[in-house]
Amino acid sequence: MEERKASYTRTTGETDITIAINLDGAGVASVDTGIGFLDHMLNSFAKHGFFDLSVKAKGDLYVDSHHTIEDTGIVLGKAIKEALGDKKGIKRYASFTMPMDDALVLSAVDFSGRPYLVYDLNLTTPKVGDFDTEMVKEFFYAVSYAAEMNIHIKQLSGDNNHHIIEAAFKAFANAVKEASRLDERLDGNLLSTKGAL
Numbered sequence: 001m002e003e004r005k006a007s008y009t010r011t012t013g014e015t016d017i018t019i020a021i022n023l024d025g026a027g028v029a030s031v032d033t034g035i036g037f038l039d040h041m042l043n044s045f046a047k048h049g050f051f052d053l054s055v056k057a058k059g060d061l062y063v064d065s066h067h068t069i070e071d072t073g074i075v076l077g078k079a080i081k082e083a084l085g086d087k088k089g090i091k092r093y094a095s096f097t098m099p100m101d102d103a104l105v106l107s108a109v110d111f112s113g114r115p116y117l118v119y120d121l122n123l124t125t126p127k128v129g130d131f132d133t134e135m136v137k138e139f140f141y142a143v144s145y146a147a148e149m150n151i152h153i154k155q156l157s158g159d160n161n162h163h164i165i166e167a168a169f170k171a172f173a174n175a176v177k178e179a180s181r182l183d184e185r186l187d188g189n190l191l192s193t194k195g196a197l
């Protein structure tokens with residue numbers, strides 16, 4: 001099978017980001033965004049999705065974490081879209097419910113070709129480390145638009161903000177892993193009555 005991987009670079013006045021992903025990897029990650037908690041989340045995304053992932057992000061962190069987190073989401077979405085290629089033979093959608101102690105978070109995804117985010121996390125602290133918790137929504141919104149995919153993130157329970165966010169990233173990783181997997185019954189065809197994704 002041809003390896004499904006891509007590398008994408010985006011440079012603006014605010015950030016300079018390169019992400020490489022192999023959807024059929026082993027969960028090997030090298031991540032440096034300058035934001036410790038974002039590195040932790042992207043390492044988790046790679047490990048639990050079995051994606052090989054390289055993330056190099058240099059952002060204007062002297063402003064705040066906004067541009068770096070949002071733009072990392074954009075570049076990750078672009079890399080996922082490029083790695084999926086023509087989407088022929090993939091399962092296309094999947095959902096996963098991730099427990100993490102007190103937290104239980106569901107993520108459902110569809111590589112439909114349409115961007116959409118439904119976000120429902122109840123985060124109660126403004127920051128985890130130097131990561132602004134309001135940026136979780138912006139990150140997944142950016143991924144959904146750049147990858148042209150539906151993303152649902154829904155908290156079913158949880159109190160600890162670190163656990164809730166980490167469960168969301170791990171649920172998302174598992175949903176993407178399953179949805180991007182090839183289903184041999186499709187025999188290389190698209191899972192769509194429209195014939196387009």
Ligand SMILES: [Mn+2]
Pocket residue numbers: 040162166
């Ligand atoms: Mn953790």
